[in-house]
Amino acid sequence: PIQVKKICCIGAGYVGGPTCAVIAAKCPHIQVTIVDLNKQRVDAWNSDDLPIYEPGLDEVVKGARGKNLFFSTDVDKGIAEADLIFVSVNTPTKKSGIGAGFAADLNYLQLATRRIAEVSTTSKIVVEKSTVPCKTAESMRTILEANSKPGCTFDILSNPEFLAEGTAIADLFAPDRVLIGSLQTQSGLDACAALSEVYANWVPRERILTVGLWSSELSKLAANAMLAQRISSINALSAICEATGANIDEVAFAVGKDSRVGPKFLKASVGFGGSCFQKDILNLVYLSESLHLPEVAKYWKAVVEMNEHQKSRFARKVVDTLFNTITGKKIAILGWAFKKDTGDTRESPSISIANHFLNEKARLSLYDPQVTEEQIWLDLTDYGAIPAEPIKPHVSIQKSAEEACKGAEAIVVCTEWDEFKNLDWEKIYENCPRPAFVFDGRLMLDRKKLQSIGFRVVTIGTADGY
Numbered sequence: 001p002i003q004v005k006k007i008c009c010i011g012a013g014y015v016g017g018p019t020c021a022v023i024a025a026k027c028p029h030i031q032v033t034i035v036d037l038n039k040q041r042v043d044a045w046n047s048d049d050l051p052i053y054e055p056g057l058d059e060v061v062k063g064a065r066g067k068n069l070f071f072s073t074d075v076d077k078g079i080a081e082a083d084l085i086f087v088s089v090n091t092p093t094k095k096s097g098i099g100a101g102f103a104a105d106l107n108y109l110q111l112a113t114r115r116i117a118e119v120s121t122t123s124k125i126v127v128e129k130s131t132v133p134c135k136t137a138e139s140m141r142t143i144l145e146a147n148s149k150p151g152c153t154f155d156i157l158s159n160p161e162f163l164a165e166g167t168a169i170a171d172l173f174a175p176d177r178v179l180i181g182s183l184q185t186q187s188g189l190d191a192c193a194a195l196s197e198v199y200a201n202w203v204p205r206e207r208i209l210t211v212g213l214w215s216s217e218l219s220k221l222a223a224n225a226m227l228a229q230r231i232s233s234i235n236a237l238s239a240i241c242e243a244t245g246a247n248i249d250e251v252a253f254a255v256g257k258d259s260r261v262g263p264k265f266l267k268a269s270v271g272f273g274g275s276c277f278q279k280d281i282l283n284l285v286y287l288s289e290s291l292h293l294p295e296v297a298k299y300w301k302a303v304v305e306m307n308e309h310q311k312s313r314f315a316r317k318v319v320d321t322l323f324n325t326i327t328g329k330k331i332a333i334l335g336w337a338f339k340k341d342t343g344d345t346r347e348s349p350s351i352s353i354a355n356h357f358l359n360e361k362a363r364l365s366l367y368d369p370q371v372t373e374e375q376i377w378l379d380l381t382d383y384g385a386i387p388a389e390p391i392k393p394h395v396s397i398q399k400s401a402e403e404a405c406k407g408a409e410a411i412v413v414c415t416e417w418d419e420f421k422n423l424d425w426e427k428i429y430e431n432c433p434r435p436a437f438v439f440d441g442r443l444m445l446d447r448k449k450l451q452s453i454g455f456r457v458v459t460i461g462t463a464d465g466y
């Protein structure tokens, strides 16, 4: 097969950075350059303080950086030198125009693709790493072919990424599978073999799946839709549990024991967050509608609607429990990231819940071990769309959970950070007015212990009864 010697990755984000750092670590014979237009991000990748928090990432990056792993803002040079290019740019939900609120915004992807066509003087394998709607590879190919120099050919592969944040390095070291889609032409299959060889440096061959281009693209959307669907299903059942006295953890355990269902991804919660699930499902909804399949669209849309319901149901429950008003009351929110072990806050349920409380005129005291104060303000102001001044007097951001909980009438756990299990809950209780409430949105705290201290504990998916 074709030997890949130089890889360029366009996009030094949550996916491009860890993915290509791991390729560099596992393939010392391949030179890997990760490029991005965002200078601040590139500088951070080149510093001791990496731009994203991911357990194990520091070691991987520091082990390869300067040897066969490079971060640069020189996008053109990265493209020109490479024989294989990953396109790992953001593909957010469109905010305006056709398909607004549902369709993926492919502008970044198309700009990167055009750049590849303009800069390349040798043939390249172009790998679609970003999550994209079905058939995007075809439009990438059209753009590349229409703009290429004589003698330059491009093979397009789809190689979606399945890593989850917080466990990205472990996922990349030992993936359940690597999926590569290609055209079933000779040159498509050759390109597919070349990328397979890269992964085969550490991934067992039977885990490297090769399929057609469109199957690969759709499989990514399908995997995320089905994972999110499990969470919405368990969260829908959690509402029934709260009304009946059943316990959602017991139900999930019993259901998950069926080997056809399996135990993973059945943890009830305040709702799913993260940059992928909602975006990819809405993308699937849009695709279904475009294909004149309204019932299919409606089916998947319900997964997102149930998630919205879960978030607002939880926020409402806090208000109801605090005797129907939280105006002027201090509420501590523990956890701002969308899950533990990441500093990422994109679509974090904490944001919706905080907004709900602010609308009720509560005073918020926030803490997260990895999210910066600056990021929390960006989230609360929707990146500047909402003025900060009116909110400022009602929000304080603290450096520890204990500090955030001081004087709070309710402590609301939104992210399952391990440290919340081992807080000095006795001391926290001493500093809270009575009755002191804890709302466990992650079913992670020792309810009996908290109750014995004196807290009134409200948990998702179990009946009240403090």
Ligand code: NAD
Residues within 6 Å of the ligand: 010, 011, 012, 013, 014, 015, 016, 035, 036, 037, 038, 041, 075, 088, 089, 090, 091, 108, 109, 111, 112, 129, 130, 131, 132, 161, 162, 163, 164, 165, 275, 276
């Ligand atoms: P991100 O926003 O963290 O990173 C994307 C980077 O691309 C940004 O730093 C941006 O500056 C850069 N960029 C955009 N256009 C560029 C251009 N023309 N040239 C150079 N750089 C450019 O996004 P992410 O979370 O890494 O996601 C990237 C893709 O991977 C998305 O399609 C996403 O759906 C998919 N994905 C994400 C995850 C995840 O967990 N975050 C998992 C699987 C797949």
Ligand code: UDX
Residues within 6 Å of the ligand: 161, 162, 163, 164, 165, 166, 224, 227, 231, 264, 265, 266, 267, 268, 269, 270, 271, 272, 273, 274, 275, 276, 277, 338, 339, 340
């Ligand atoms: C997800 C997919 O898991 C990954 O394969 C894909 O590449 C990107 O999207 P990510 O969003 O990083 O990864 O994290 P994930 O672990 O899937 O969690 C997503 C959200 O669901 C989080 O808010 C998490 O707290 C929530 N969740 C997850 C639950 O509420 N219950 C669960 O049982 C699992």
